Amino acid sequence: MKKPSQKKQPAIQYTIVPRDLAGHLFDVTVTVAAPDPEGQEFALPAWIPGSYMIREFARNIVRIRAESGGAEVALAKLDKHSWRAAPVAGPLTLHYEVYAWDLSVRAAHLDQTHGFFNGTSVFLRVVGQEAMAHQVDIQRPADPAARTWRVATAMPELGAKRYGFGTYAAASYDELIDHPVEMGDFELASFKAHGIPHDIVITGRVPNLDMARLQADLKAICETQIAFFEPRSRRAPMDRYVFMTMAVGDGYGGLEHRASTALICARADLPGTAAPKSGEPNEGYLRFLGLCSHEYFHTWNVKRIKPSVFAPYDLQVENYTPLLWLFEGFTSYYDDLMLVRSGIIGEATYFKLLAKTIGGVLRGSGRTKQSVADSSFDAWSKYYRQDENSPNAIISYYAKGSLIALAFDLTIRAKTNGAKSLDDVMLALWERYGRDFYPGVGRGVTEAEVEALFDEVSGLKLKNLFERWVRGTEDLPLAKLYAPLGVKLVDERKSGKPSLDAGLARDPLGAKLTQVHEGGAAHLAGLSAHDVVIAIDGLRVSGMPSNVDALLGRYRVGDTVTVHAFRRDELMAFELVLQGDKTAGITLAPAVAGKKSAAIKRPSAV
């Protein structure tokens, strides 16, 4: 992107000052050069793109006032997100204070250790002037704790030096809020992926961080993905990219942006210099690399190829789409696949990850009631607002969406004798709807266009499969689809170790049931979510984690045990017939031991 000229008077100018680190307060101003002569409206988004829930960020605006030419201007509140200033002749400035104490990738957080914000939490939208050039002056806090702080963001610098405080610029409001900003004494490392600079920024104390390994692994993942979408030119869709990571004791999450991602992870998931240098990543580090791979894949799939209702977003209300199974599910399919294709993990580890996803999807009866299209549409009130009954009522468009990607991939490979695969569909989506999305802002893709494109690229008629897998609730025939590719799927869930078939959590009295699976042992016995199990056959349930598995280990599937539990403060007894543990029992492996399957690589014919 071309930088706007510095001399030109900015249409919309923000300043943001982390004023009170201990009180978690940002001071923000916005000056509008040519406000609406009828009275300028301002609004803060109700949600942040990528996280489909109404969050009402404006509730964190503590104080707000308006002025013009040194005189106060009346400001009327229109609704929970919006204000209108009285008409003024000259430039109009709003001053407001934002409380920032949400340690997630979705909002804003400020204390003596660092500052982080998404534009959706701090920058009021100047209604009607969204397409104008926006500038932000990010100022260093006066607090001595911030003397050595630096700034990390993919927002283009205007006056600021790279990693410095100062002026940054965005071509529009849409771009402004798509570049989160991290400030603090972070660890920083850089690498190039197919010529494009990438930064790794790590905030939070991480003793003996192996940044060299992280750099090498992320470079491999990024280069694999860039070459996936642009096999000929190997051209990345952005000028630079920033992985900003907050390392904490326990946490996991990421949010995608057009040229960066904000991540939160457990510090134990980051590689350490004391760990073995070679070999596959351990479980925690693999989880982190999978997250990075996922968010990076979104650079193409959802930040540029996107549902038509997101082009543009309406930031004040829910934006309903039946397509999140494509944007989240397919991204979840490719995030692990990219780890194999980049050589980070081998086929055996990949199949273990996949088996876990298959087991997770098969476990809940919600999969027989809600399609992934409906789950996508209702994400705002169901997937993002889960409760104890969710496994019995909803399906994850991430997990089942990733298996739908697999099922389509295997179907297309089989029916075209390996000439085509899902990769070709993704490339066609990219070429037609994604590659030129910015800067003009494309129009996105509709459900009908997605389906037509699947048929066109594969040369097959796939409508029936969309009806059954995407709009229906049929289980995916993965064992059958994998067989021709030399992969065996084995389901031994019924013969697993004895289990209550319920989710368990720590409780001072015993073990609390967090979820009771429909048709499972606990449900059939009459137990309910939130019951606290205190004894099994007269023996106390205790410990953290609880000794339930050890107690049940002395029984067989089909045995009956007496379970004592508190419901609220009433003690109740239940006769429970033990079932096999359904959390494990799916395995996937090449049908011929030691032989690599043909199920992962890009078909050689293409």
Ligand SMILES: [Zn+2]
């Ligand atoms: Zn995602």
